[in-house]
Amino acid sequence: MFNVLWGGAFVVVNFALFLLCYRLFGRSGLYAWVGVATILANVQVVKTIEFGGIVMTLGNTIYATIFLATDLLNEKFGERAAKKAVWVGIFTLIASTVIMQMALVFEPHASNLAQPSLEAIFGLLPRLALGSLAAYFVSQLLDVKIFTMLKKAFPKPGQLWIRNNGSTAISQLLDTLVFCSIAFLGAAGFPLDVWWQIVLTTYGIKLIVSVASTPIIYWARGLRAPDT
Template sequence: MFNLLWGALFVLVGFAFFLLCYRLFGKKGLYAWIGVATVIANIQVAKTIDLFGITMTLGNTMYVSLYMTSDLLNEKFGRAEARKAVWFGFFTLIMTTIIMQMALVFKPGTEDFAQDSLQVIFGLMPRLALASLTAYFVSQLLDVRLYAWIRRFYPKRSQLWIRNNGSTMISSFVDTLIFCSIAFLGEGYSMGTWLEILFTTYIIKFVLTAVGTPFMYIARNFHHEEDGAELPVQS
């Protein structure tokens, strides 16, 4: 019960900071969020928790917020801005991975206490790093394309939930499928266990996407000077 209640607060705080980042810093804040959330999500995923009798990883809230960010950029500034943000997040993830791998190579001092902990967090196997990078790149670019495509059929302001949920729920499944396939297939897991990991991870992302929808509506109504480029939508 504690993890459930704390998890609900954890999600609300994460999405609230997403709103605050955009409210205070505008489009630049969304780019900053992409960079920060990409790194945080890949750190949090190292921790597992028990919820409803299922073992799951953290990081899903931050990861869903990445889709929210690219969708919001797509909504207000167009597909090109959203695609640029995805490339920025991909660059941030590669940069962090390379720099931290190099940092781990240094021989720690005699008084050092952080090497072992950093090794656990950042010393990921190449297979997991490849899974994360590939899943992020493919699914985020797919989300940008899907959002623009769905917008052609559901362009009204009131239909934001269709654009947001439709693109994210499809692309997050692709993300989960790619990650689980690269990371876990052929690693000794039975097909039943692999399917359980795949679908429980996706269900969490599915629920978080729905929870994040009201935050998207709030963020869409924020206005900044650079919003002059906001794309028109039907009422």
Template sequence: MFNLWLGIIFMLVHFTLFLLSYRFFGRIGIYAWIGMATVLANIQVVKTVDMPLGIVITLGNTMYGTIYLASDLLNERYGERAAKKAVWFGFFTLLASTAIMQLALLFEPSSNEVAQQSQQAMNALFGLLPQIALGSLCAYFVSQFLDVRLYSLLIKWFPARNQLWIRNNGSTAVSQLVDSLIFCTIAFYNLYEFDIWLSVFLTTYLIKFIVSVCSTPFLYAARNFTFKDED
């Protein structure tokens, strides 16, 4: 149960820091958060933890979920164009950080023990399996643009302020389903039997959806922030 309670605190910390980033820095804070989140989510995904009922999850799901929160907030406050710009910004950040760290890994470390241990740690965090890297990039690109488009449509269909929860969870539920499907299909192709693959896919999507639902009150709070230089 320790991991479950810590996971709840972990999620609340993510959402609270996201609100602070927006409160202190406005729209720029959202873009900065997306850039940070795309990098940290891919580092956290290396670590898996056990949850009750025999569920195994990766820590990156929570951080990755805040990217949807960020793009939905941009769409809600600043429009579809601003949200699409954020998606491109996150995609570039992901590509750039990946390329830079792959080059960094190519350097031969010093022969001393500390340098060798550091190299092993960096390999564990940033060493890429091409199949997983491709799955991550494709899933991010498709699902994020889909989320932006769906949110824009839902604004037209459910425009009332009190229908924000429909716009947020509706767009995210569909786009994260597509995200999980693309990632699991590409990353785990020919690696697992279908029953194992299906279990990974379903649990991944379930955790992402729970994170999305839990983020809704924070989106309501962020929408009410006012900034003299923006509003």
């Protein structure tokens, strides 16, 4: 029960910080958010928790806000701005992976206590990064394309919920399958039944967060932010 209650607060905080980032920094804030969220999602995903009796990984909430950011960019600034955010996320993921793998190679001082913890968190990063990079690249570009198509089919301001939820529901299904297959399928500690639970719960949580984010994207669209 604690994880369920804490999870609700966790979602609220993620959404609040997303809105604050956009309100303070405008379009630049959305690009910055994509970069930060990409790193944090890949750090959080190494932690599995029990949520309502099912096994799931962390990282789903903040990862879902990346789709929220690209959809908001597409809505207000067009497809080109949204694609730029996708490339920002890809560069951030590659850069953080390369830098942290090099950092792990340094021989720690005898008094150092951080190395085992860093290895536990970032030692899995190459496989996670490969899965995340493949999933992110495919799903985000698909999300941008579907959002653009839906924007032409449902152009009214009040139909934003169709554009947002429609593009995210399809793209995040592909994202979940690609990422979980590369990152966890066949990995030690992740038997097939656990893998399936992670796939189902990951997509389920992403879908719930996507639906819950609908008022957030309407709210964000109406904010007076810098460079908007």
